[in-house]
Amino acid sequence: xxxxxxxxxxxxxxxxxxxxxxxxxxxxxxxxxxxxxxxxxxxxxxxxxxxxxxxxxxxxxxxxxxxxxxxxxxxxxxxxxxxxxxxxxxxxxxxxxxxxxxxxxxxxxxxxxxxxxxxxxxxxxxxxxxxxxxxxxxxxxxxxxxxxxxxxxxxxxxxxxxxxxxxxxxxxxxxxxxxxxxxxxxxxxxxxxxxxxxxxxxxxxxxxxxxxxxxxxxxxxxxxxxxxxxxxxxxxx
Ligand code: HEM
Ligand code: HEM
Numbered sequence: 611x612x613x614x615x616x617x618x619x620x621x622x623x624x625x626x627x628x629x630x631x632x633x634x635x636x637x638x639x640x641x642x643x644x645x646x647x648x649x650x651x652x653x654x655x656x657x658x659x660x661x662x663x664x665x666x667x668x669x670x671x672x673x674x675x676x677x678x679x680x681x682x683x684x685x686x687x688x689x690x691x692x693x694x695x696x697x698x699x700x701x702x703x704x705x706x707x708x709x710x711x712x713x714x715x716x717x718x719x720x721x722x723x724x725x726x727x728x729x730x731x732x733x734x735x736x737x738x739x740x741x742x743x744x745x746x747x748x749x750x751x752x753x754x755x756x757x758x759x760x761x762x763x764x765x766x767x768x769x770x771x772x773x774x775x776x777x778x779x780x781x782x783x784x785x786x787x788x789x790x791x792x793x794x795x796x797x798x799x800x801x802x803x804x805x806x807x808x809x810x811x812x813x814x815x816x817x818x819x820x821x822x823x824x825x826x827x828x829x830x831x832x833x834x835x836x837x838x839x840x841x842x843x844x845x846x847x
Pocket of ligand 1: 642684794
């Protein structure tokens, strides 16, 4: 984490998440909700309906929702990478956690204790706390890359050889993983990886909002982190 991410002086509020990050966060969360629900039904389809499949086209609509949300996820992620290059220091946090800073790992230890109700005082950070950063990097950033690569590899099977998704993804990912069914299985497994991240993420965001005496959920709406007491701040240093 860059030094700006730690609170070094008492300020009642700090601007952290710029508008493109906030917009991306909520669009991305919505896309993942649609992908999770539609993907689940792709993997476990509803019982067969009577009549011609093309008349009701149920699985067709479910797959369409999945692919449309898949494109939104991809474009959003590329936009997020662009903002990593041009945004403020917080926009780079989840991509480059400061693994080589000893302060970072002692922060991770402290947050683990805090989440397990074994530490008395919350530490305050302008950006993400070190444990959040670690899970956002490994579970979310790498999880997203994995889902986009495997998702477009499966998509390229439908669009066929010569299409951009087939050339860019299917042509090497499918042989690398074995065959189409293996990619399905890994892509399906990836869904549960992302769902576990999302459940824990939403739980801790609400928990920290209540317990850590700094704004959390509203920071992803307004962009500002507000500190809720007299300015006595412990950032672990
Ligand atoms: C967080 C993101 C995503 C989640 C949670 C997700 C979830 C799933 C799940 C659970 C399946 C069923 C796998 C199976 O059991 O066979 C699936 C299939 C599929 N997904 Fe995704 N997916 C995501 C992203 C994407 C993206 C970005 C694309 C790109 C367009 C994509 C394209 C596909 C395709 C083509 C299939 C196979 C459809 C079929 O065989 O009818 N997915 N997805
Ligand atoms: C009701 C749903 C959600 C709420 C209330 C929520 C809340 C938040 C909050 C408050 C933050 C900022 C945390 C901090 O300041 O340290 C944040 C960041 C983040 N959230 Fe969520 N979130 C939700 C859904 C999701 C979902 C579904 C995902 C993806 C699976 C997600 C991925 C992220 C990521 C990657 C960040 C880091 C943003 C960045 O620095 O670029 N969130 N979320």
